Amino acid sequence: MQTEFDVQKKSPTQSSSADQVGQGLVTGAEILIRSLEAEGVEIVFGYPGGAVIGIYDTMHRLKPAFKHVLVRHEQGGTHAAEGYAKSTGKVGTVLVTSGPGATNCVTGIADAYMDSIPMVVFTGQVPTKLIGNDAFQECDMIGVTRSITKHSFLVRNVAELAETVKKAYYIAGTGRPGPVVVDLPKDMLMAKAPFHYPKSVSIRGYSFAGKGNRKQIQKAAELINAAEKPLFYVGGGTIISDAAVELTRLARKANIPVTTTLHGLGSFPENDPLSVGMLGMHGTWFANKSVQNTDLLIAVGARFDDRVTGKIEAWAPHAKIIHMDIDPACISKNVPADCPILGDVKLVLKDLEPLVEARSAASRKSWLEQIDVWKAECPMDFKRDGKLRPQEIIRALRDKTGGNATVVTDVGQNQMWGAQFFTYVQPRTHITSGGLGTMGFSLPAAMGVAFGKKPGDSPVISINGDGGVMMNIQELGVAAAHKLPLKVVILNNSYLGMVRQWQELFHEERYSHTDLAPTNPDFIVLAKAFGCEAIRCDKPEDIQATIDAAWEVTDRPVVMEFVVVMEEKVFPMVPSGATTDEMITASSEDIA
Amino acid sequence: MTQQTLTPQQVYRKQAAGEALGPDGNDVQHRHVLTVLVENSLGALNRVANLFSQRGFNLESVSVGEAKDPQLRRMTLVTTGNDRIIAQVIRQLNALIDTLEVEDVTAYDHIERELCLVQVRCSATERHALTSVVDIFRATVVNITPDSLTFEVTGPPTKINAFIGMMRDYEVLEVARSGRVAMRRELAFEH
Incomplete structure (x- = not known):
């Protein structure tokens, strides 16, 4: 079958050759598998069940060209696909059964939607004639995911299946990327049709921006050339568009400082003197100060999120705004732009560069x-008092790798320390759940990243808290089974640290249900039970030895549990709804 | 924040957003009539309506029917809200894979029409008086029973409202309105 497929793939007259393959007609399950192969899918994260058993059966028979990874929870599968997609820039693929298999993917789909991650999720569905009858394991997945997908398809005719797969990948991966759901009724997988995978599809209602408008780019260049205190505000769109090189070149040419969002980390080397680090709620003091004083904010693939702007009316009060983005609905959504540029930011920056005067x-x-004065006023630092502090661990990881690693953080304090104290110098090396803020993201996402790596590639570090890591801990077994050399860091403070921080600062220390100590497992025993190496560290002087020992393990995941101080907080902090220059810093906290 | 403390950039942004400058001002809200050309595909109508409910906009009227191309449907939507947010919803509508064309016809010279069926209790003795009122609206009788009449009336929404208002003198048994359909008006003799 494999050779027949190869012939077919090379044949220029696909439709006629399809009729020559076997009986000419193949099942929907086979069409799906052939389509994924033709699409160049490398890896599928999946979990079988009644509605998709036909696909798994066909997979067993055909030995497809892609790898299938059996995850242990569908949510883990979606996050793994997200990690794979963010790290490689390719479209992630998930295959799950109907009903609960599908609904378990909802969090991952919503996460991918918020963070513009290209992903196609194939969900099983009950046979067409049972849809709407409350059949066993039925769920209206198209309805459930309507507001969290870029688009969705219910396959109603097996002859359209291959084209639907092509459309799904095309929509997911182009323009502003996003998740696409393809719902596959069981009878469609058994029905037969000739296989023909189209080379391209045209969807008349779908288009996306390419080059920016010349006049707007000219206007932007004039604003930049006239500005005294310009600032780049760079978001994840820059990385999606592979525009880090263009951005860096332009910033250096005109000597414009750069601040990035959480998702923008890595788009501009943080060790460059022009970098002012991350902005926003837990951004650096100097980044937020720069925003509040700049006269021209150049937003590149960023969306003016509330965690970035704080109290929006008081944000960047003196700045004219250039906003370049591929999504027209994003431009001027939260803050009206003085110079909107609709387009792929890579192409826009390319066209803009020659028009901007070197400074x-x-x-x-x-x-x-x-x-520089602001940088000296409040540098990113932490207390060194002999206690084990999470920031020191992140710094040690950075020094171990020289920033040459993919860091996948979870959500909460660990995420912010991971963003603040690692130094990101390359795009696609920082991966996190930014928009939705999904706890339990890091471990499966890091696994997905690792599946996309080749031997000899830079290491993959998963940074977790003791809260989030438990939400998808089951994927540790999958990573171990596949001998992935993941470096899993658990910053264990026995608390839901970020919520605890808010309770301490804004809720008069009423620590309502944030103490995890009574329900935390012994992480070392747990990790070993999953077949991983495990090391515990509770003293700052042991950090280096722990990391060194972990880096020796190359044939399975290694879990490093750091028992850190419970009361450590993330600073600086802009309280929710405050203006970004009303920051709480570590030193102001000490005085209080 | 009072107007005095706003920087020129903040004033510009508030004006661009149609937001009140001071605490005593009002956001700029208008009624918008949108026409949307969508694929006749599964769930297209849902996706369009969803964008409005997601943002907390009530759809005052929705009508859907075949367009010139039989594979397409033309929807007419009426809603009220902040101009900037409506403009953003329009961009989101445009981003839907199913939509081919979205137009806010409110800003242009346009035609709006609605069809309405009204059933009124009416005895034989009242019939003459009632039909004389109805004639003014050029409504037609589409059903008659010994004690009721059903009228069909078409026109701009204001006319339909007036017609239903006049019927209040009688006992209105049922009203069914089609929802608006709208189209931009081509002006051939403008100058």
């Missing part, structure tokens, strides 16, 4: 010096 650092002296 030396000396000619921007007062602005850059002012930023």
